[in-house]
Amino acid sequence: MTAGGLFALIICGIVLQVGIGALVAFMRHWRAYVELKGRVIGNGVNDGAPSARQPVAPPHAAWRDYRPFRVRSKAFEDRARSICSFVLEPADGGPVPDFLPGQFLTFRLSVAGQANPVVRCYSLSERPGNDAYRVSIKRVPAGLSSNHFHDRVREGDVLEVKAPSGHFHLDSHGAGPVVLIAGGIGVTPMVSMAAACLHENPSREVWFFYGVRDGSEEAFALPLRGWAERHSSFHLHVCHSRPAPDEAEGRDYHHGGHVDITLLRQVLPLKPFDFYVCGPSAMMESLVPGLLEWGVPAGRVHYEAFGPASLPRLDTPVPALDVVVPAEPLSVTFAASGRQVQWTGGSLLDLAEASGIAIDSGCRAGGCGMCQTRVEEGEVDYEHSPDFDPEPGTCLLCVGRPRTNLVLRA
Ligand code: FES
Numbered sequence: 001m002t003a004g005g006l007f008a009l010i011i012c013g014i015v016l017q018v019g020i021g022a023l024v025a026f027m028r029h030w031r032a033y034v035e036l037k038g039r040v041i042g043n044g045v046n047d048g049a050p051s052a053r054q055p056v057a058p059p060h061a062a063w064r065d066y067r068p069f070r071v072r073s074k075a076f077e078d079r080a081r082s083i084c085s086f087v088l089e090p091a092d093g094g095p096v097p098d099f100l101p102g103q104f105l106t107f108r109l110s111v112a113g114q115a116n117p118v119v120r121c122y123s124l125s126e127r128p129g130n131d132a133y134r135v136s137i138k139r140v141p142a143g144l145s146s147n148h149f150h151d152r153v154r155e156g157d158v159l160e161v162k163a164p165s166g167h168f169h170l171d172s173h174g175a176g177p178v179v180l181i182a183g184g185i186g187v188t189p190m191v192s193m194a195a196a197c198l199h200e201n202p203s204r205e206v207w208f209f210y211g212v213r214d215g216s217e218e219a220f221a222l223p224l225r226g227w228a229e230r231h232s233s234f235h236l237h238v239c240h241s242r243p244a245p246d247e248a249e250g251r252d253y254h255h256g257g258h259v260d261i262t263l264l265r266q267v268l269p270l271k272p273f274d275f276y277v278c279g280p281s282a283m284m285e286s287l288v289p290g291l292l293e294w295g296v297p298a299g300r301v302h303y304e305a306f307g308p309a310s311l312p313r314l315d316t317p318v319p320a321l322d323v324v325v326p327a328e329p330l331s332v333t334f335a336a337s338g339r340q341v342q343w344t345g346g347s348l349l350d351l352a353e354a355s356g357i358a359i360d361s362g363c364r365a366g367g368c369g370m371c372q373t374r375v376e377e378g379e380v381d382y383e384h385s386p387d388f389d390p391e392p393g394t395c396l397l398c399v400g401r402p403r404t405n406l407v408l409r410a
Pocket of ligand 1: 360361370388
């Protein structure tokens with residue numbers, strides 16, 4: 001063979017190789033595209049409307065009212081010792097009913113110096129299916145309940161606990177990829193969700209973004225980092241907004257700054273993720289609209305803010321869409337107190353308190369049922385579906401507002 005023939009043969013070989021490589025790459029991308037398209041269309045969420053998928057039904061309340069639980073153990077979860085976990089077992093020796101990862105427990109506490117019981121809700125921070133529940137509580141300066149838990153509650157103490165509840169939860173039996181985003185103490189329901197996913201389906205793709213100020217505030221560092229090492233499907237991204245001087249990016253944390261949309265867009269592959277977000281209001285107010293602007297369908301964005309939510313829910317039917325703005329001021333009569341006042345905005349609980357009427361309240365966010373009050377006349381609207389389902393003929397004052405003139409038994 002001549003030198004020219006040999007050269008032509010080599011060129012042909014190279015061209016053939018490049019062509020085969022390009023074809024293989026194209027087929028791979030095409031398959032991924034077809035699969036992605038099929039999943040999006042199959043889920044009916046390609047138009048930005050809420051998902052057509054049936055949400056997982058929360059289990060019915062496992063018991064009514066309060067049940068005694070004994071504190072089996074108590075342990076700090078962070079180096080700053082500001083987040084403390086309490087493992088609780090039924091004091092009556094009965095079973096530990098299941099819950100959905102993301103749900104919370106409601107506690108009724110006798111706090112020194114308080115005339116009335118203090119009611120508070122705390123997210124479960126362990127996966128379902130254990131022989132006990134676990135909540136993890138951050139100490140809040142001047143927080144009645146959190147300081148009581150940290151300073152007064154001891155192992156062996158018995159606490160009054162309502163059954164797990166809450167609409168913010170994940171289907172841990174599903175297979176679709178999920179992104180869990182936590183800020184500060186918002187990590188508690190996310191740890192429950194991640195643990196449940198890994199337990200039910202270890203190959204399920206989970207991306208976990210966790211924002212804290214520095215390493216001393218990082219809770220559950222051991223399990224989270226352990227999961228990331230052991231499971232190739234679990235991707236951990238810890239962000240320190242104000243790293244300590246001796247902390248190094250890449251060694252002690254993954255990214256400097258906050259968890260934000262820019263980071264998510266940089267890191268996440270193109271997939272039909274479900275996003276679960278839990279953190280302080282400022283984080284939610286930036287991340288949730290950011291996800292929607294990015295093109296994530298509303299039905300795939302699920303979130304929970306601490307305290308009264310400042311964002312309308314997107315993942316549940318929103319009765320507030322029917323809220324009628326009254327043409328003239330509405331009157332609210334607190335029948336038991338003999339007071340009639342005009343409603344000009346805000347929640348019925350705010351209105352009652354501003355009128356000098358004492359109402360029992362706990363979470364002030366529609367979660368605990370403590371402010372449940374009988375409606376004698378009229379109708380009540382909600383800004384968003386409350387987590388606690390009020391009994392027929394009653395309403396939750398903390399998230400309720402009048403639709404018509406109202407008479408309340410308060
Ligand atoms: S105070 Fe908890 S539901 Fe109203």
